[in-house]
Amino acid sequence: MNHGNPDNIVILGLNFNPSNILMLFVTCLVVFIIAVLSTRNLQIKPTGMQNFMEWVMDFVKGIIKNNMDWKTGGRFHVLGITLIMFVFVANMLGLPFSIQWKGELWWKSPTADPVITLTLAAMVVILTHYYGVKQLGTKGYFKTYLQPMPFLAPLKIIEEFANTLTLGLRLYGNIFAGEILIGLLATLGAGSAFGLIGAVIPSLAWLGFSVFIGAIQAFIFVMLTMVYMAHKVQTDH
Amino acid sequence: MLGNTFILLSASGGGFLSSLNNPNGLNLGDIIVTVLFFTILMVLLKKFAWGPLMGIMDQRAELIANEIEAAENSRLESQKLLEEQRALLKEARDSAQSIVENARKQGETQREELMTAARAEVNRMKEAATLEIATEKEKAVAAVREEFVSLSILAASKVLGKEISEEDNRALIEETIVKAGESR
Numbered sequence: 001m002n003h004g005n006p007d008n009i010v011i012l013g014l015n016f017n018p019s020n021i022l023m024l025f026v027t028c029l030v031v032f033i034i035a036v037l038s039t040r041n042l043q044i045k046p047t048g049m050q051n052f053m054e055w056v057m058d059f060v061k062g063i064i065k066n067n068m069d070w071k072t073g074g075r076f077h078v079l080g081i082t083l084i085m086f087v088f089v090a091n092m093l094g095l096p097f098s099i100q101w102k103g104e105l106w107w108k109s110p111t112a113d114p115v116i117t118l119t120l121a122a123m124v125v126i127l128t129h130y131y132g133v134k135q136l137g138t139k140g141y142f143k144t145y146l147q148p149m150p151f152l153a154p155l156k157i158i159e160e161f162a163n164t165l166t167l168g169l170r171l172y173g174n175i176f177a178g179e180i181l182i183g184l185l186a187t188l189g190a191g192s193a194f195g196l197i198g199a200v201i202p203s204l205a206w207l208g209f210s211v212f213i214g215a216i217q218a219f220i221f222v223m224l225t226m227v228y229m230a231h232k233v234q235t236d237h
Numbered sequence: 238m239l240g241n242t243f244i245l246l247s248a249s250g251g252g253f254l255s256s257l258n259n260p261n262g263l264n265l266g267d268i269i270v271t272v273l274f275f276t277i278l279m280v281l282l283k284k285f286a287w288g289p290l291m292g293i294m295d296q297r298a299e300l301i302a303n304e305i306e307a308a309e310n311s312r313l314e315s316q317k318l319l320e321e322q323r324a325l326l327k328e329a330r331d332s333a334q335s336i337v338e339n340a341r342k343q344g345e346t347q348r349e350e351l352m353t354a355a356r357a358e359v360n361r362m363k364e365a366a367t368l369e370i371a372t373e374k375e376k377a378v379a380a381v382r383e384e385f386v387s388l389s390i391l392a393a394s395k396v397l398g399k400e401i402s403e404e405d406n407r408a409l410i411e412e413t414i415v416k417a418g419e420s421r
Contacts, residue, residue: 016266024271028278035286042293044300053290078287082279115264119271 023110027090035085060084063223067230072135076229079127084222087111087120087171091214094179095207111217112176114169121168124225125160132232144232167224174217178210386410 038049046054060080064073094109110116133141145156185206189199389410 015264016270017264020264020267021270024274028274031278032281032285035282039286039290042289044293044297050290053286054294057287057290057294077291078279078283081287082275082282085282086275086278113267115267116271119268120275123272123275 017113017115019106019108020110020113020116022106023090023093023108024116027086027093027110030089030093031082031085034089056084057081060222063219064226067226068234072233073226073230076131076226080222080226083120083124083225084218087221088215088218090116091175091217092211094175095182095210095214109175109179111171112179114172114176117172117175118164118168120221121164121171124167125164125228128225128228128232129160131229135233141232163224163228167221167228171217171221174213178206178213181206182210382414386414389414 034049035053038053041047042050057077060077061070064070064076064080067073090109090111092109094107094112099105099107129141132144136144145153182203185199185203188195189203190196386407390406393406393410
């Protein structure tokens, strides 16, 4: 199983991985289509897909409310919903199949690439700093590094980087490992009739588990986003 | 921040951009595209999906709040009406009771009056009857007495064989009879 990427395209001195861009675009498209289809026929008395979307909204609202009061947390609602939908769809995309062309992997989960997950994580952490400054003022923001004890400040700074790395790498590791194992089982199943028989049950089990993992990871990503956000935005914590 | 991390990792290379863009290293383009796509997706979804959905959810919350308020109001109103009706019913019952009481009292007095009147009438009639009986008796006694006097005179004249003047003796005889009546 070769997980090799296609050759990079270089535009204006920047490297682009075409498969990543393709999969990001597909993810955005799928999320957008799901969201718009489910909110096309809005009614006071919700039906069908609208129910699902409202459940997602309430779910994210619950996550935010667990971490901060709704008055400060309400502005992160849109971010949270978009994030959970995006990460979940991205996790799911690599499950049904992967497409390789000339030994290069084109169709996969975009979250199976560390660059993308770390970018998302960094974006989230940078946003927490931005809102921290916005909410508490520059002075209040820097004061949070001295709490609870001034000598812990170095640890607090390291924590920021550690948060970014763990947030991104956790997602990447889970999804990448899931894809590798699915790929291995698929190769085993494609190898011989005996292999096919042997691979069916583990493949089914692992696919189901991967769906579960994908959902859990999306939830954890949003949950941690809101936890970090709450740390930066609230004084009394 | 992430950039910082990777600068440390790839500081040995040449310039900043070339170190980030080395084909075996980081895809700076991917980072930009990820952030860009995600931002565009978020903005589009906010405009086309989350915004309207939140609007309709707020609208529903408002509707429910209004409904609850309306229900509360109508409940209070019906409570008030019920109270009013109950008071009216009580009043009606009281007045009915008093009417019946009055009627009963009136009937009682009327009966009493009638009874007294009847009793008086009976007494009067009894008295009248007694009086009449007394006069009749008197009359009868007088008649008998007169007859008796006449008979006595007749008998005496027969016995004496001579006519006695009725006018002369009458007074005497009557006196005798009265005496006889008294002594008897």
